[in-house]
Amino acid sequence: MGDEGGSLRVAFVTPRFGPEVMGGAEAAARQLAMHLVGECGWPVEVFTTCATDHITWDDVLAPGDSTDHGVTVHRFRSASGRRPEFYDLDARLRPAPEQATPEQARRWLELNGPVTPDLVDAVAASDAEVVCFYPYLYYPTVVGMERVGAPRVLHPAAHDEPALYLPVFGPTFTGADALCYHTAAERRLLERVHPVAQVPQIVLGLGVADVVRGGRRGGAVTGLGDRPYVVSVGRVDDHKGSSMLAAFFRTYKERHPGPLALVFVGPVATTIPPHEDIVVTGVLDEADKGDVVADAVVSVSPSALESFSLVVLEAWAQSVPVVVNATCDPTREHCQRSGGGLWFGSYAEFEVVLERLLADPDLRATLARRGHAYVERYYQWPELIARYAAFLGAVRARAEAGTAPARQKPPMPTTGLARRSPPVEP
Amino acid sequence: MSTPDAAELAYVEQVRREIDDEVRRRGAGDLPPQVERELDELFLRHAPHGRGGAGLADMLRQVDAAVFIDPMVPIASRRPAGAMVKRGLRSVNLWYQRWVTYQVSAFATAVSRALHVLDLQVSELRRAAEDSAPPPAVVVESPELARAGAWWAGPVGDELAGTAGRVLHAACGDGWLVQALAARGLDAYGVDPRPGAVRAHELDTLDLRQEEVGAHLAAVEPGALGAVVLSGVVDGAAHGERLRLVERAVRAVGADGTVVLHSLGRARFDAEDAPPEADLVPARPYRPATWGALLGDMGMAAEVRAAPSGGDYLVVARRTAPAS
Numbered sequence: 001m002g003d004e005g006g007s008l009r010v011a012f013v014t015p016r017f018g019p020e021v022m023g024g025a026e027a028a029a030r031q032l033a034m035h036l037v038g039e040c041g042w043p044v045e046v047f048t049t050c051a052t053d054h055i056t057w058d059d060v061l062a063p064g065d066s067t068d069h070g071v072t073v074h075r076f077r078s079a080s081g082r083r084p085e086f087y088d089l090d091a092r093l094r095p096a097p098e099q100a101t102p103e104q105a106r107r108w109l110e111l112n113g114p115v116t117p118d119l120v121d122a123v124a125a126s127d128a129e130v131v132c133f134y135p136y137l138y139y140p141t142v143v144g145m146e147r148v149g150a151p152r153v154l155h156p157a158a159h160d161e162p163a164l165y166l167p168v169f170g171p172t173f174t175g176a177d178a179l180c181y182h183t184a185a186e187r188r189l190l191e192r193v194h195p196v197a198q199v200p201q202i203v204l205g206l207g208v209a210d211v212v213r214g215g216r217r218g219g220a221v222t223g224l225g226d227r228p229y230v231v232s233v234g235r236v237d238d239h240k241g242s243s244m245l246a247a248f249f250r251t252y253k254e255r256h257p258g259p260l261a262l263v264f265v266g267p268v269a270t271t272i273p274p275h276e277d278i279v280v281t282g283v284l285d286e287a288d289k290g291d292v293v294a295d296a297v298v299s300v301s302p303s304a305l306e307s308f309s310l311v312v313l314e315a316w317a318q319s320v321p322v323v324v325n326a327t328c329d330p331t332r333e334h335c336q337r338s339g340g341g342l343w344f345g346s347y348a349e350f351e352v353v354l355e356r357l358l359a360d361p362d363l364r365a366t367l368a369r370r371g372h373a374y375v376e377r378y379y380q381w382p383e384l385i386a387r388y389a390a391f392l393g394a395v396r397a398r399a400e401a402g403t404a405p406a407r408q409k410p411p412m413p414t415t416g417l418a419r420r421s422p423p424v425e426p
Numbered sequence: 427m428s429t430p431d432a433a434e435l436a437y438v439e440q441v442r443r444e445i446d447d448e449v450r451r452r453g454a455g456d457l458p459p460q461v462e463r464e465l466d467e468l469f470l471r472h473a474p475h476g477r478g479g480a481g482l483a484d485m486l487r488q489v490d491a492a493v494f495i496d497p498m499v500p501i502a503s504r505r506p507a508g509a510m511v512k513r514g515l516r517s518v519n520l521w522y523q524r525w526v527t528y529q530v531s532a533f534a535t536a537v538s539r540a541l542h543v544l545d546l547q548v549s550e551l552r553r554a555a556e557d558s559a560p561p562p563a564v565v566v567e568s569p570e571l572a573r574a575g576a577w578w579a580g581p582v583g584d585e586l587a588g589t590a591g592r593v594l595h596a597a598c599g600d601g602w603l604v605q606a607l608a609a610r611g612l613d614a615y616g617v618d619p620r621p622g623a624v625r626a627h628e629l630d631t632l633d634l635r636q637e638e639v640g641a642h643l644a645a646v647e648p649g650a651l652g653a654v655v656l657s658g659v660v661d662g663a664a665h666g667e668r669l670r671l672v673e674r675a676v677r678a679v680g681a682d683g684t685v686v687l688h689s690l691g692r693a694r695f696d697a698e699d700a701p702p703e704a705d706l707v708p709a710r711p712y713r714p715a716t717w718g719a720l721l722g723d724m725g726m727a728a729e730v731r732a733a734p735s736g737g738d739y740l741v742v743a744r745r746t747a748p749a750s
Binding site (some may be wrong): 097159160161162164165174184187188191192194195196197198200201202238239241243244247248251303304305327328329339342345346347348349352353356363366367369370387390391394398401 | 434435437438439441442444445448449452456457461462464465466468469471472473474475592594611613615630631633635636637641642643645646647648650651678
């Protein structure tokens with residue numbers, strides 16, 4: 001199997017899939033699927049929806065089968081997407097999600113969408129030898145894991161959000177045949193919330209692709225010319241800390257007048273108030289993005305809710321030091337393990353960190369060097385996919401040997417939302 | 427002599443300490459209070475849900491940010507005369523709004539103050555508890571007893587042959603016993619609390635984790651493991667912690683499960699060539715009979731095997747009564 005020369009039929013279940021999908025977990029599933037095909041030559045299929053938007057789950061892509069970089073993709077319509085009642089229930093459960101009843105939690109799951117009974121039927125009927133679910137949060141994973149007979153590997157992609165504490169997810173985590181984490185911090189979080197320590201696991205993460213550069217100065221791409229700048233890459237979104245970073249930076253500039261600018265690169269979900277020192281580029285192609293990151297003084301990841309954060313590693317791949325949100329354990333763990341970044345837990349700390357970094361080129365060089373070495377050691381695709389392939393092989397072998405724990409399928413209440421979807425058009 | 431790698435890490439750590447010192451030096455009052463509150467509120471708006479440790483302090487920052495109720499309603503408007511109308515309405519109502527918001531703010535301030543006092547007292551209690559707590563457990567093991575070929579590895583493998591379910595070894599070190607058990611067809615994994623103990627194996631396929639053993643066992647679903655092997659960890663713990671560790675191990679194994687303890691004998695513990703950690707622990711090793719009695723109280727029947735040298739021993743315990 002895998003690097004031992006054998007082959008394994010692997011299926012991925014993920015609610016969105018494709019190059020047009022912006023989302024860390026879904027993009028990670030796509031990367032793993034493509035690399036298993038490309039580097040191991042394994043047959044890999046994906047069961048997913050027709051949606052690209054994780055709020056509405058509207059069917060916008062055509063249902064049916066297609067191929068993406070050698071990966072066979074089966075798309076299914078959703079019986080329902082996120083429903084208006086979701087917001088009321090979410091608001092009620094959010095303060096103490098661990099207190100929700102199983103019925104409330106199951107209803108939360110179904111109202112959140114996408115409800116995909118056809119997808120679940122299809123994956124249950126597939127001949128895959130291992131089925132990988134990614135991420136934990138949605139109906140296809142929770143219900144799919146209840147139905148699938150093949151060994152199930154769950155990639156939780158979990159962060160410390162209220163939903164993680166809902167009782168509907170407990171059996172999903174403890175019932176997995178194996179867990180694949182992005183970071184040790186994610187594992188600690190899961191073990192703190194659910195009794196999963198006994199489940200076979202691996203801390204894998206994702207590989208960092210080769211750096212793509214367009215050969216331009218970052219200032220030429222952003223229009224900032226020779227001004228120094230801090231960059232923040234990823235969805236520009238209040239939930240990702242973008243509004244907070246913009247406010248922190250505005251305050252910093254009031255107290256530290258000068259040429260320093262802030263550049264946001266990524267799709268815009270939250271409007272950042274206009275400011276003469278803040279540039280929002282929107283989505284850039286890989287070459288332009290590479291140029292902008294490469295010339296940044298520092299890359300900032302303001303998000304508190306990450307399970308991995310590829311953008312942190314991509315900055316290090318370009319030898320750019322990083323600053324992360326102190327309350328985000330996975331990105332902070334990257335910084336602590338590598339010695340390649342600093343963190344902030346308040347405006348005061350943000351200010352001191354930025355002052356220090358801007359004034360100390362030796363520190364920036366040290367952080368950049370250490371971050372780069374960390375990426376080289378742990379996050380190169382060939383080594384990473386070989387570990388993953390060996391892990392999947394071991395999961396399969398454990399199931400064949402009968403040493404996997406017996407399946408526990410606690411009866412779950414249903415709310416009637418999981419009705420049949422319309423038949424898929426040929 | 428430190429390596430370049432260690433020297434760089436120490437330098438980055440030093441920078442971190444200097445940043446912390448500078449943040450403390452500037453302290454509160456460096457920013458206008460309203461600005462500080464708004465920035466705090468923004469920072470905490472999407473903070474992780476269940477952060478351990480810093481949770482109360484973070485929540486108090488949120489409370490503080492929301493204490494002041496501003497009676498000056500915003501009057502910006504998209505309509506030409508909207509701002510003027512709003513300004514008029516605000517002026518008319520301001521005396522009333524002020525009266526109400528003053529009382530709400532006063533109440534919120536009192537609540538916030540009470541919570542801060544509570545936080546202070548809890549912090550003092552925590553400090554006092556930490557001061558009086560026994561030192562954290564260390565791993566006490568002799569090198570010749572924690573590597574392939576150790577006398578007790580074979581008997582453990584024999585005892586656990588055919589075990590249904592996973593086998594946990596703690597402290598697993600470099601995974602020597604995990605590998606030996608896996609070679610016998612067992613589904614074994616390991617946990618070690620020592621920083622760096624499993625680092626060399628981060629990139630291979632053994633399931634080895636750097637975690638506190640007690641915390642790990644607490645996160646195991648009751649009855650989910652086939653066996654737990656504890657070596658080096660019970661001797662390094664205080665009495666209460668030893669008991670908790672073993673209770674958790676017993677809880678973690680199923681009805682047919684096995685708990686194995688490897689312990690140094692008292693003479694070995696007191697010998698001149700004992701592991702240095704032996705001087706640092708708050709309790710001496712138990713006599714084999716003590717483990718037999720303790721495990722018996724937990725519904726386990728224990729069998730003891732002494733090392734050929736007589737310096738250490740193995741306890742193998744199996745359940746005698748149905749799991750509660």
